[in-house]
Structures are given as C-alpha cells and as structure tokens.
Amino acid sequence: MKHYKKYDFPVEKIRRFLEPGPIVMVSSSWKGDTDIMTMGWHTVLEFSPSLVGCMITAANHSFELIRKSKNCVINIPTVELLDVAVGVGNCSGRDVDKFELFGLTPVAAQKVSAPMIKECYANLECKLVDSKMLNAYNFFVFEVVKAHAPKTPKYPKTFHYTGDGVFMLSGSHVSKRRQFKAEML
Amino acid sequence: MKHYKKYDFPVEKIRRFLEPGPIVMVSSSWKGDTDIMTMGWHTVLEFSPSLVGCMITAANHSFELIRKSKNCVINIPTVELLDVAVGVGNCSGRDVDKFELFGLTPVAAQKVSAPMIKECYANLECKLVDSKMLNAYNFFVFEVVKAHAPKTPKYPKTFHYTGDGVFMLSGSHVSKRRQFKAEML
Numbered sequence: 001m002k003h004y005k006k007y008d009f010p011v012e013k014i015r016r017f018l019e020p021g022p023i024v025m026v027s028s029s030w031k032g033d034t035d036i037m038t039m040g041w042h043t044v045l046e047f048s049p050s051l052v053g054c055m056i057t058a059a060n061h062s063f064e065l066i067r068k069s070k071n072c073v074i075n076i077p078t079v080e081l082l083d084v085a086v087g088v089g090n091c092s093g094r095d096v097d098k099f100e101l102f103g104l105t106p107v108a109a110q111k112v113s114a115p116m117i118k119e120c121y122a123n124l125e126c127k128l129v130d131s132k133m134l135n136a137y138n139f140f141v142f143e144v145v146k147a148h149a150p151k152t153p154k155y156p157k158t159f160h161y162t163g164d165g166v167f168m169l170s171g172s173h174v175s176k177r178r179q180f181k182a183e184m185l
Numbered sequence: 186m187k188h189y190k191k192y193d194f195p196v197e198k199i200r201r202f203l204e205p206g207p208i209v210m211v212s213s214s215w216k217g218d219t220d221i222m223t224m225g226w227h228t229v230l231e232f233s234p235s236l237v238g239c240m241i242t243a244a245n246h247s248f249e250l251i252r253k254s255k256n257c258v259i260n261i262p263t264v265e266l267l268d269v270a271v272g273v274g275n276c277s278g279r280d281v282d283k284f285e286l287f288g289l290t291p292v293a294a295q296k297v298s299a300p301m302i303k304e305c306y307a308n309l310e311c312k313l314v315d316s317k318m319l320n321a322y323n324f325f326v327f328e329v330v331k332a333h334a335p336k337t338p339k340y341p342k343t344f345h346y347t348g349d350g351v352f353m354l355s356g357s358h359v360s361k362r363r364q365f366k367a368e369m370l
Contacts, residue, residue, distance in 0.1 A: 013348065015346075015348045016347045016349075017347075019225045019226065019345070019346050019347060020345035020346065020347055020353045021204070021206010021207070021345055022206070040204045040229075041204065041228050041229050041230065042228055043226050043227055043238065043239075043240060044225075044226050044240070045240050045322050045324065046240075046322070053228065053238065053240075053322075053324070054228075055228060055229070055230050055231075055238075082361065083361070083364065086364045087364070089369065090364065090365055090369050130321070133318065137230050137231070137238075139230065155347065155351075155353065160204070160205035160206055160345075160355075161200075161204050161205065162200070162202075162204060162205055162340065162358070163200045163201050164201075164360075164362065164370060165360055165363075165364070165370055166340075166358055166359070166361075166362065167358065167359050168205045168340065168355050168357075168358050169356040169357050169358070170353050170355070170356055171353065171354040171355055171356030171357075172353075172354050172356075173351055173352065173353050173354070174267075174344075174351070174352050174354060175349075175350055175351045175352075176267065176268070176351075176352060177349065177350025178350075179268065179271045179272070179350070180271065180275055181275050184274065184275050185349060185350055
C-alpha cells in the first residue's frame with residue numbers, strides 16, 4: 001500500500017482536505033479497545049480554533065470510544081483505500097480488529113491517545129471540545145490540535161459518498177483565485 | 186444558461202447531493218430583502234426527518250434573513266455556474282441584488298418563503314428547526330421539507346472548495362454496492 005511521507009500541516013488550513021467533503025476514516029481507542037469507522041457526515045465549523053463537527057451514530061462502536069476518550073483521529077484516505085473504507089464501514093469493531101483485518105498500520109499520535117492510520121494521506125488529531133449536541137444529534141464538535149500531511153500531491157485523490165453504494169471520485173482542480181477579493185482568500 | 190426540468194425528490198435521500206460535499210448556494214428572503222450566499226460548510230445530520238446542519242458566518246447578510254424568516258433554500262449548482270458562485274461569494278447582498286446582478290431566476294418555493302434558484306441542478310426547501318447552536322457556532326439545523334431535482338443526470342457535475350480560490354470538480358462515479366451489507370444500503 002502507498003505510504004506518504006508527512007509533515008506538520010497548519011491546523012487552521014485543514015479545510016483544504018475536509019471542505020471538499022471526502023469520506024474520512026475515524027480512528028479511536030479507549031482502554032485497549034481500538035476502532036475505525038468510515039464516515040461522511042462532517043463539516044468544518046471554524047478556522048481558528050480549528051473546529052470540525054461530525055455526526056456519528058450512537059449505535060457505532062466508535063461512538064463510545066470517542067465519547068469516553070474525548071479524542072479521535074480523522075484520517076483522509078485516497079482512492080487506493082476505497083475498498084478498505086467500504087470494508088471498514090461494513091463490519092463492527094465489536095467483532096473484529098479493523099487495523100489487523102484490513103492490514104492498516106496504527107501510528108501513535110502526538111497530542112491524542114487515538115492511533116493514526118499510517119496508510120491514509122493525512123491525519124488530523126482531534127480533541128472533543130463540545131458534546132452538548134450528542135443527545136439531540138449525535139453531533140461531536142472536535143478541535144483539530146495537530147495535522148499531518150504530505151507536501152505532494154497538494155490535493156489528494158479522494159472519494160465521496162452519494163449513498164446506495166456509489167462513490168464520486170474527486171476530479172480535476174481549477175483556480176478561480178483571481179476572481180476573489182483579497183479578504184475572501 | 187442550462188435549465189433543468191425538475192421533479193419531486195424524496196427528502197430522505199438528499200444525501201445523494203449533499204454528502205459528497207459540494208459548494209451550495211443558499212437563497213433566503215425576509216420582508217422584501219432577498220439574498221444568495223455561496224457556502225461549503227454543511228453536513229447531513231439525519232435521514233428522516235431530513236436534517237442538514239450549516240455553518241453560516243453571522244457577518245453574512247444571509248444570516249439575519251435566515252434567522253428571522255426561519256427558512257432558506259439550499260440550491261445545488263453545477264460546474265456551469267462556478268463563475269457565478271464565485272461572484273456571489275465575493276459581494277454582499279447589502280450592496281447588490283444578486284439574482285439580478287448574476288442573471289439568476291428566482292422561482293417561488295412550495296413550502297418556504299425563500300426563493301429557489303431556477304438555474305441550479307437541485308433545490309432543497311429548508312425550515313430552520315434548531316437555532317440553539319447559533320450563539321456558539323453560527324450553526325443552523327434545517328429540515329429539508331421538499332426537494333426538487335431532475336431525473337437526469339443522476340449525479341450532477343459539482344464543484345467543491347479547498348480554500349485559496351481553488352475548486353475540485355467532481356469526477357467519475359463508481360459503485361461498490363456489492364461489497365455492502367444489505368442493512369448498510
């Protein structure tokens with residue numbers, strides 16, 4: 001599998017990876033129990049502090065691991081990992097060790113206890129900063145406290161979920177920078 | 186400009202359009218004042234009721250129109266509208282009539298007072314159902330109460346924002362349906 005050489009990435013700029021809306025893989029750990037989930041219901045909420053909101057179904061094994069450990073890693077997979085992400089999304093961490101089953105490599109994060117997934121393009125270390133919306137919406141608010149990404153490619157080839165088992169693969173990139181006001185950049 | 190012939194679309198399936206993470210154009214109206222904003226910070230929150238969460242900066246002219254009227258339309262533009270969406274995002278409804286300036290056609294919605302944008306691929310009529318997260322996060326929770334979309338193409342050619350004036354255009358679609366458990370579809 002592809003391994004990316006990663007560097008510190010500014011946390012206030014992680015919209016580059018999340019705002020386009022890719023499927024992410026969320027890794028978590030609590031008292032020796034580790035899980036990975038495949039997830040598409042997330043949004044950027046703020047640049048600085050770097051806030052991200054995620055809806056995670058309470059029935060998911062990861063839900064309690066994240067709620068109790070108060071952290072997770074949001075990993076950005078690229079298209080080589082599409083089949084792995086589908087597999088991860090179609091079994092439960094209650095039954096299997098997903099790192100082992102799917103040949104993924106856990107790497108220790110620097111600021112959180114959850115493991116990072118080495119094979120993913122980028123890894124966002126997240127602390128749970130607001131759990132008030134869990135009861136009503138299973139909605140976690142995380143602060144990205146450290147981010148790791150490679151210098152190339154600048155834009156990962158991601159996959160995006162439409163439901164019904166169908167994914168959209170990211171296409172080409174186009175700059176409209178000259179049409180932006182300076183303060184909008 | 187391209188005009189799509191639209192039909193009722195099941196509100197519990199609008200993830201097809203929103204979960205991949207496209208830039209959307211949000212239209213709103215309050216006491217004769219109408220606005221459009223370009224927005225990328227949104228997430229699906231629930232299938233049924235069909236809930237969507239959106240972060241809209243309080244400084245945006247649309248913020249008060251939506252907060253006061255308690256509704257909006259989330260319009261899904263396709264790539265032909267990329268320059269229009271950039272233009273809409275780089276001026277304020279305080280200064281200009283964006284429908285007029287950008288040659289967009291307002292169409293009356295059926296269940297909300299906000300106008301729909303005719304030229305967009307799909308239109309999601311939304312009612313504001315929870316404003317408790319406005320103070321902390323400028324985060325609106327909407328229920329999609331009616332949706333309009335064409336039958337073809339099934340998947341619109343959308344654009345997704347990465348920051349710095351750069352957009353990702355949606356690429357090809359691939360089905361992994363056979364790798365899903367029935368209950369995950």
